[in-house]
Amino acid sequence: MSEIILRTHALSRHFGGLAALADVSLACETRQVHAVIGPNGAGKSTLINVLSGDLPPNAGEVQFHGRDITGFSADQISQLGIARSYQKTNLFPSFTVFENCRLAAQSRLPSSMHFFRPAAAQADVNARARDALSQAGLAGRSDIVASELSHGEQRQVEIAMALATRPCLLLLDEPLAGMGTEESMRIVSLLRELARDHAILLVEHDMDAVFAIAHTLTVMVNGRVLASGTPEQIRSSRAVQEAYLGVANA
């Protein structure tokens, strides 16, 4: 049985006069991939930024496990078990791949206010970082400085870092962007695997991947939800075809 862990109600965010998000209500369930699709500028990234606490919403409500978390800061939201990846790769470029992941894992310690406890000697943190790296297919790349990785591999580090924080909900902002076919397939199968015990909110442009793994789809246009439903419902929806899929397939 899956249960709803995240629910938004009439979420809105505007930048000046531009409504990047207007009245967005959706839900994420455990063991489900909820994909959000839509043309550029539809508000998908803004949605993730608001849910992750990087941006406060102007109106509306976010509930996590039934608790109102609207306006929580990014670090509070992360500590609740909501992890995100960034559309534009956002790593610690001068640190090794392992250190990127190790820091992510370190964030789950009750406190890092320890001046004498060597970070490298935290066996449980190291193990969690290693697990996350091998899950994301980076086991052999630990000692490489992050900025020297290929773009696709940096995207994998993003996912590994999110996993190292032991989240129950993953907000993934175009995880496949810029990846080669092989890397892409690897991540798609990883997402499927992760969906067995996580809730995933996926923003993605790769329609093949989206229709292959999503249980629920929400289509956004101009900051609003145009349609929401199962992949079959979305595929056959006339409104969606006119507004988005038709254009994309043309």
Place this chain on the structure above:
Amino acid sequence: MITRPRTVTLVALLLLIALVLLPLLAEKFTVQFATRILIMALFAMSLNLLVGSGGLVSLGHAAFFGIAGYCLALLSPPDHGANFWTSLPLSMMAAGALALVIGALVLRTSGIYFIMATLAFAQMLYFLLHDTGIAGGSDGIYIYVRPDANLFGWHPFDLEKFRDFYFVVLSVFVLVLIFLGALRASLFGRVIAGIRVNERRMRSLGFATLRYKLVCFVLAGILAGLAGYFSAAQFGVVNPDMLGWHLSGAALMMVILGGMGTLAGPALGAAVMLLLELGLQSLPAAGGIDLGKHWQLPMGIVIVLVALYLPAGIARRFGEADE
């Protein structure tokens, strides 16, 4: 994270031996000058904790150096020394408390605004001491007798003796160096390094970054206070210049010259700056310009040359690795 070639360790060890032997071989002036270098090295190292480790460029760091000096001056009775064992922690605590207040306010800004805010607070304190009579005004306060190390009747050292003073400062210097080395590799140190590289990412990983930056700011303030305490004890006088932006700027220069973010760099930078100052002050007149009097002119040229040819600092040139 820190890979250090064996030669660097060897050089450090030889340097330490030289520092220990120095007062047994050198005369009073040299030992006192070396003490001054070690004190400024401590101050530069404390600033490096902010600038190099945390990426927080402060132009007001002298405030904490100066406040600890004033604290010692106010705790010193005119006819005998203040107790070393109580006045030292009190002065450091005063610097730490000030850093907590200033830090809580300035850390809400970043970049150039952070630089300006730190400068503004330090200058406010400078003028408070300079223009009011609360602590001797612009003349400052004299400390006639150095702190007394009496510990329940036992005197482990006598700060009035220049060799004892030197060894106490050298011990403190080595302890702080060890502390900062451990700090860099600690859980806290890694969080600070992460904040320097990408603070937003640290927040999204779940770190309440403001809290860590504030603790870093307070630690740096306490260590600056440690340096300021010994500086006041050495010179026997405190005045508002101890909190001025000139000193903050000089410390920043030492950090940059030596190598931001390296362990030994700020100390090397302090030594190079003070030795250059000493050397350039004894330059003869040339072409109608008294170079010794205008030593800042050749000093400026040296700094430009270092910036051009050793942009990452002296310590990195000699093989100290990055974090």
